[in-house]
Amino acid sequence: xxxxxxxxxxxxxxxxxxxxxxxxxxxxxxxxxxxxxxxxxxxxxxxxxxxxxxxxxxxxxxxxxxxxxxxxxxxxxxxxxxxxxxxxxxxxxxxxxxxxxxxxxxxxxxxxxxxxxxxxxxxxxxxxxxxxxxxxxxxxxxxxxxxxxxxxxxxxxxxxxxxxxxxxxxxxxxxxxxxxxxxxxxxxxxxxxxxxxxxxxxxxxxxxxxxxxxxxxxxxxxxxxxxxxxxxxxxxxxxxxxxxxxxxxxxxxx
Amino acid sequence: xxxxxxxxxxxxxxxxxxxxxxxxxxxxxxxxxxxxxxxxxxxxxxxxxxxxxxxxxxxxxxxxxxxxxxxxxxxxxxxxxxxxxxxxxxxxxxxxxxxxxxxxxxxxxxxxxxxxxxxxxxxxxxxxxxxxxxxxxxxxxxxxxxxxxxxxxxxxxxxxxxxxxxxxxxxxxxxxxxxxxxxxxxxxxxxxxxxxxxxxxxxxxxxxxxxxxxxxxxxxxxxxxxxxxxxxxxxxxxxxxxxxxxxxxxxxxx
DNA sequence: CGAGCGGTTTGATCTGCATCAACAAGAAGC
DNA sequence: GCTTCTTGTTGATGCAGATCAAACCGCTCG
Numbered sequence: 001x002x003x004x005x006x007x008x009x010x011x012x013x014x015x016x017x018x019x020x021x022x023x024x025x026x027x028x029x030x031x032x033x034x035x036x037x038x039x040x041x042x043x044x045x046x047x048x049x050x051x052x053x054x055x056x057x058x059x060x061x062x063x064x065x066x067x068x069x070x071x072x073x074x075x076x077x078x079x080x081x082x083x084x085x086x087x088x089x090x091x092x093x094x095x096x097x098x099x100x101x102x103x104x105x106x107x108x109x110x111x112x113x114x115x116x117x118x119x120x121x122x123x124x125x126x127x128x129x130x131x132x133x134x135x136x137x138x139x140x141x142x143x144x145x146x147x148x149x150x151x152x153x154x155x156x157x158x159x160x161x162x163x164x165x166x167x168x169x170x171x172x173x174x175x176x177x178x179x180x181x182x183x184x185x186x187x188x189x190x191x192x193x194x195x196x197x198x199x200x201x202x203x204x205x206x207x208x209x210x211x212x213x214x215x216x217x218x219x220x221x222x223x224x225x226x227x228x229x230x231x232x233x234x235x236x237x238x239x240x241x242x243x244x245x246x247x248x249x250x251x252x253x254x
Numbered sequence: 255x256x257x258x259x260x261x262x263x264x265x266x267x268x269x270x271x272x273x274x275x276x277x278x279x280x281x282x283x284x285x286x287x288x289x290x291x292x293x294x295x296x297x298x299x300x301x302x303x304x305x306x307x308x309x310x311x312x313x314x315x316x317x318x319x320x321x322x323x324x325x326x327x328x329x330x331x332x333x334x335x336x337x338x339x340x341x342x343x344x345x346x347x348x349x350x351x352x353x354x355x356x357x358x359x360x361x362x363x364x365x366x367x368x369x370x371x372x373x374x375x376x377x378x379x380x381x382x383x384x385x386x387x388x389x390x391x392x393x394x395x396x397x398x399x400x401x402x403x404x405x406x407x408x409x410x411x412x413x414x415x416x417x418x419x420x421x422x423x424x425x426x427x428x429x430x431x432x433x434x435x436x437x438x439x440x441x442x443x444x445x446x447x448x449x450x451x452x453x454x455x456x457x458x459x460x461x462x463x464x465x466x467x468x469x470x471x472x473x474x475x476x477x478x479x480x481x482x483x484x485x486x487x488x489x490x491x492x493x494x495x496x497x498x499x500x501x502x503x504x505x506x507x508x
Numbered sequence: 509c510g511a512g513c514g515g516t517t518t519g520a521t522c523t524g525c526a527t528c529a530a531c532a533a534g535a536a537g538c
Numbered sequence: 539g540c541t542t543c544t545t546g547t548t549g550a551t552g553c554a555g556a557t558c559a560a561a562c563c564g565c566t567c568g
Contacts, residue, residue: 044480063396066476070399072392084385084392093392093480116381123377127370130384131338137391138326138338138347142317144398145324145438149555177515184399189555191517206564222320226298226347403525430546443525445547 001032001105005055008078009105012053014129018122022115029111035098042096048085050106054078057102060178061094071181074099074174083129086112099174135229142227149185153193154221156183157202159228161211169210255286255359259309262332263359266307268383272376276369283365289352296350302339304360308332311356314432315348325435328353328428337383340366353428389483396481403439407447408475410437411456413482415465423464 006027009015015023032055035041042052044063052059054077061073061081072094075081085092086109116123143152156179164170172179180190194204200220201213211217260281263269269277286309289295296306298317306313308331315327315335326348329335339346340363370377397406410433418424426433434444448458454474455467465471 063400063480065396065400065478065481068400070396072395072399084388087381087385088389090389091480093389093396117374117378120371120374120377123374123381124371126381127341127377127384130381130388131341134338134384134388134391135342135344135347137388137395141326141391141395141398142319142324142347144395145326146317146319146322175515186556187516188518188557192555195517224319226317226345227319431544440526441546442527442548446525449547 001027001030005032005105008055009053012078012080014080014083014125015122017125018115018119022119022122026107026111026115030105030107032103032105034101034103037098037100037102040095040097041104042082042092042094044093044095045091048082048088048090048092049109051080051086051109051112052082052096053080053105053107055103055105057104058099058174059096059102059104060099061096062181063094069181070184071178074178074182076173080129083126084133087126087130089113099178139227139229144184146227149183149189150193150196151220151222152183152185153190154197154200154202154217155223155228157197157209157211158214158217158221158223160209161214168212168214169208172207172209255281255284259286259359262309263307266332266334268334268337268379269376271379272369272373276373276376280361280365280369284359284361286357286359288355288357291352291354291356294349294351295358296336296346296348298347298349299345302336302342302344302346303363305334305340305363305366306336306350307334307359307361309357309359311358312353312428313350313356313358314353315350316435317348323435324438325432328432328436330427334383337380338387341380341384343367353432393481393483398438400481403437403443404447404450405474405476406437406439407444408451408454408456408471409477409482411451411463411465412468412471412475412477414463415468422466422468423462426461426463 009027010023015026018026030053035057041059054075056077059075059081060071061075062069062071064070073081075096081096082092082094089109116126143155147155160170160173161167176190177187180187183190185193194202197217197220198204201211201216203210203212263281264277269280272280284307289311295313308329310331313329313335314325315329316323316325318324327335329350335350336346336348343363370380397409401409414424414427415421430444431441434441437444439447448456451471451474452458455465455470457464457466
């Protein structure tokens with residue numbers, strides 16, 4: 001584990017507030033590992049022994065069942081993953097594989113669990129982190145149940161543009177097939193969805209998305225802070241979408 | 255708030271381990287409320303001011319967007335809901351309405367947040383609770399992405415039968431239209447799915463489900479501890495499903 | 509440089525599920 | 539009691555999105 005890693009990790013909300021001493025102890029137990037691309041480093045169902053911290057590279061979290069599989073998330077530096085499984089000392093619900101060569105720091109789950117018993121600040125950070133994770137999955141599930149695939153693509157483009165600083169143009173952060181699977185559709189359908197959005201303010205050139213008419217796109221996407229985040233909070237005041245109220249006759253969906 | 259409520263609440267994993275003193279303080283701040291049926295008590299997007307504890311009745315958690323809506327969960331006594339929003343001091347991601355007349359105890363989110371700063375045991379319980387919630391939604395999302403609606407119905411029946419003590423027959427715990435929406439399909443489609451399962455070991459009589467051939471049903475449902483729970487843990491050893499390995503050619507799904 | 513290969517796109521077709529409509533069966537209200 | 543409303547079921551039809559197939563990239567690698 002490199003010296004410059006520590007300050008990076010220390011900046012994460014999860015580790016920011018704990019005591020310097022406990023942080024050091026945790027880092028003592030940790031070690032770094034570099035994985036080549038396309039390596040399945042975590043297999044769902046196995047016991048969760050380590051909290052993983054992405055330092056460099058890209059990792060896909062996915063799940064399989066009966067020969068089908070779907071990507072649940074794509075993780076980028078610097079962030080942690082599979083916190084919940086470590087806490088519960090339970091089997092991983094998702095598998096993980098590297099998309100590209102990745103450097104990852106692993107903290108033994110045992111030390112993790114010992115530490116938030118010792119350090120109340122770390123316990124607090126863990127609570128906040130888990131609440132964020134939970135809300136993030138709820139949003140994802142809402143999107144799957146309430147939006148059509150075209151709407152999900154439109155909403156994704158709105159969201160990414162916003163994350164990139166509300167720019168009209170940005171580069172897709174991952175392969176389209178991963179994105180398609182994450183959004184709950186086939187690559188073919190994703191491709192068609194993007195193409196069909198060209199009449200609604202989206203242009204595409206390879207991996208670059210250009211929003212030509214934000215109003216038109218938002219009319220499709222119906223961006224909603226309760227599905228597309230981010231959470232309104234003290235840290236990012238005003239970084240929120242409007243919570244539109246709809247009064248038309250409600251009907252149950254999908 | 256009734257006297258006999260306290261011991262009931264105290265039994266919940268979330269409140270079980272905190273100090274008696276802090277528990278009392280928290281209960282001082284709480285108050286009970288009774289809602290009639292079909293009352294929308296929480297509207298998504300509003301600030302989360304109270305942790306809710308179901309004492310009697312049934313509550314549906316649902317989400318709406320653009321006039322569509324879908325049920326995310328159905329809550330029964332004795333349990334808590336919308337913990338994450340309270341912690342984050344963020345808007346509710348879901349609405350809640352009573353399905354029947356319900357008695358609910360409400361704890362101010364402010365007191366809640368103050369308490370797990372005071373009580374390390376309560377912080378630990380909160381961590382565990384949130385990890386459970388998170389894993390539960392991940393399971394739900396996996397089911398939506400990996401299974402067809404017929405498979406979801408089959409898996410639901412397996413799961414309920416297991417929860418009822420692995421009995422061959424049980425009563426559906428909620429209206430079929432709620433169940434359908436929770437499982438991500440229309441009532442019509444749910445009805446047809448159940449009917450189509452009659453050739454695979456399921457009989458239905460009104461609200462009663464009878465499993466006539468468990469093996470056949472499981473062949474459809476493919477029950478999997480990573481989707482259908484419960485978590486393997488020290489409390490319920492061996493209460494787990496087999497984690498079947500599939501080696502056929504994997505393909506990306508929906 | 510050309511061959512091979514995985515990712516992407518496009519087209520044709522199929523199908524699972526939603527939608528629409530009609531009706532039956534309870535449950536609630538007058 | 540009868541009416542009215544809600545839920546559940548069944549049938550007919552339509553459509554979103556999956557599947558299958560082929561062509562077209564933009565790679566890497568010999």
